[in-house]
Amino acid sequence: MRLLVLGGDAAGMTAASHVRRAAPEVEIVVVERGPYTSYSMCGIPFYVGGDVADVDALVVRSPDAHRANGIDVRTRTEAVAIDPAARTVTVRDLTVPGAPEQELGYDALLYAVGAHPTLPQVPGADEYGLPVHVLDEGVTLRRTIEGLRPDAPIVVVGAGYVGMELAEALVVRGFEAVLLDRSPQVMKPLDADMAALVERRLVDFGITVKLGHRLEAVRPLADGLREVVTDLGAFPAELLILAAGARPNVAMAAAAGLRLGESGALRVDPQMRTSVDGIWAAGDCVESVNLVDGSRRNVQLGTHANKQGKVAGMDIAAVLQGRDRGEAAFDGHVGTAITKVCEWEISRTGITEREAVAQGIDHAAVRFEGTAKADYLPDAGTVHVKMLAEAGTGRVLGAQLVGNGQTGKRIDVAATWCQLGVTVQQAQFLDLSYAPPFGGTWDLLQVGARKLAAKLRLTPAL
């Protein structure tokens, strides 16, 4: 019996490794387009910035290590079509020009091919822009910037996590970084008022931030310079980096008849089964349920890819061994995310006020400023907190934290509340830690819970 895995990063290799352990009798073949397996995509900006010296440090487990574990990993190999009726996949060896296509049969197929970068469809972008989505692109980008003159202007398109992290790395390296986005705010997963605080920080750090700019063209100038043209102005650049997010890789799946969901990503059940028998999907190419509002969204994060890969692996092993269903279920996400940019920690969970309003969810929101340490200590830090709760029930709907103290990871408390349906009334009474180096006697998230309880006229409001 054979498990065929398409895509050799977090989701695919987690599943493959699980099946390897749980079902030693199953042959496992992994087809991966790039040269790497199981690497940290989120680590790329740190490699480009130089915090991580050696690219191999980002590789958790190499193809050879997986092979030694009994998994037949075929790198630089591309899957081009799936035939669910015949249970075969057509693959192509990318290292041999004109190599003939090959059919690989499967008993179980895991579709874990991730996402591909959203590239601007404007003249010159293809030719002059460097995408930075997979690890070999990160290697190319670093080599490229190391060849530039020290204070060269570089334009980064995309003011999301990766774009901001790259712009920061460029400023630290002495380049002139221009961050462009057509959105009116940085970091769309934040509400605009919170994003404005982040934007101000980027500017203070030395990044030129240009929002609401639509890219129109990239043109060559003299001396290797390019001109990045937007509807609101043009910027000279020695390099254009494309970091405008990524879309789930679903074309091959859709062609094979797999059902797509409302988000445009693959629809799967809690065992990561697709709509087609014998085919599972996991990672950046699937959608999952947002447990706060019930919507289905495509969330591209390594944490989900790991969990989903494991759940898929358990279900695949069960099915290949003749059992009905795997013992684990991936029920969904609450949209937790975190980043550290320009020395600030930024995190969020649940839904935003913008989303609550758009969906007509009756709610209250509060925004306030606190300190990361007791306010009488030196360098107490400033933290901007925003929290939302549902009217009537008091259920915590979301939280956003932005500030210069070490408070980012505190979002996990709110994430737990969002995922378990904890109310602000309950949250007030939780026994959260206190000591002066970590804040006031009332934890910041509990201050938010109290304010929300009062604003929603819920009882008790401490």
Add this chain to the structure above:
Amino acid sequence: MRLLVLGGDAAGMTAASHVRRAAPEVEIVVVERGPYTSYSMCGIPFYVGGDVADVDALVVRSPDAHRANGIDVRTRTEAVAIDPAARTVTVRDLTVPGAPEQELGYDALLYAVGAHPTLPQVPGADEYGLPVHVLDEGVTLRRTIEGLRPDAPIVVVGAGYVGMELAEALVVRGFEAVLLDRSPQVMKPLDADMAALVERRLVDFGITVKLGHRLEAVRPLADGLREVVTDLGAFPAELLILAAGARPNVAMAAAAGLRLGESGALRVDPQMRTSVDGIWAAGDCVESVNLVDGSRRNVQLGTHANKQGKVAGMDIAAVLQGRDRGEAAFDGHVGTAITKVCEWEISRTGITEREAVAQGIDHAAVRFEGTAKADYLPDAGTVHVKMLAEAGTGRVLGAQLVGNGQTGKRIDVAATWCQLGVTVQQAQFLDLSYAPPFGGTWDLLQVGARKLAAKLRLTPAL
């Protein structure tokens, strides 16, 4: 109608302030032995160490500020006896030697007199030892050490939070600090294996740690030096600081017939009512339910004092206004605590392995090392994690975190799990945040949950 509050710190003043707002018709009198109200007891080591320059910075709200708010605060006044039948309290003005005692009547009485330091009952300790429990003692201590020669030896008795924080402050100030405790470990709220890591850190930082030493006497030597004598040796000291914890102040309450609980502190119901009609109690002098094991414990922490004071205030206002009961309930604690010592962050929640064993709770414990950031980043930090879960159910019973990364506050996630009865099976699936500056794709607490699920043979174990 009159509310009489005994004790003007967190619990007492929180209750008084609430009643002031909720029941403007009630006269409120607060009797406080010291000169301060509403101050941060936990801030004292930072004031002694010099991080906080001015003692007033530790005072959240002064007696005058409370008076301006319509609360009759009588500082330097001591309550000496309660007559529950007559609903009176006998008080004494400490500022006038030989002042006559006075009777104060009440309709509601809140007993919030905190705890008093545990002083070693050995010859010389009284005469030569400086306790550091209330703010004026902190002021005295700082003045005293500022009069010592720069590298003077100082002995601190008590290797709990305050003792360790003080010893650190002394080393930073250039003194030779000796930390003594009769216990075989520092920080009794940790398991011995975790405490050993903390002890090693204290030693590396320059503190002389002497555990398992029973204090026997303090004797004067020449030149203002004292000799601190234990069963295992003697230590010269220019100063002896007593920080061996504190016991709930219950003598006056017990004399008035209020019921004490199994912990030796006052027994109260979820509205903070004592066993005697018309008398409430809150803060360091009461016990509350440990929600993990059901035991009743005396936990002396500002967070609880604030919450309990608020709950008591709500119930008192309700009763004085003819309603049956206040709308809030303090159901208990899970023993969450945190400190930062010698640049390390140390936190804990729930019960320890030692306690689980002693109580015969069928459980599994895991201990492992992780990093505070992704392991490929520079200065990733080391975090030692210990976690416990109940056999059969998988309910999280406790967690301990010790390390040099910024991970202390992550204990609040485990605290939420402990308080809400979350299982390790559930915990694995929570959407906790991930980015390289904050750890690996699997959050440390989820690594613990996975290990525990596997060890307890629970399903699923991711």
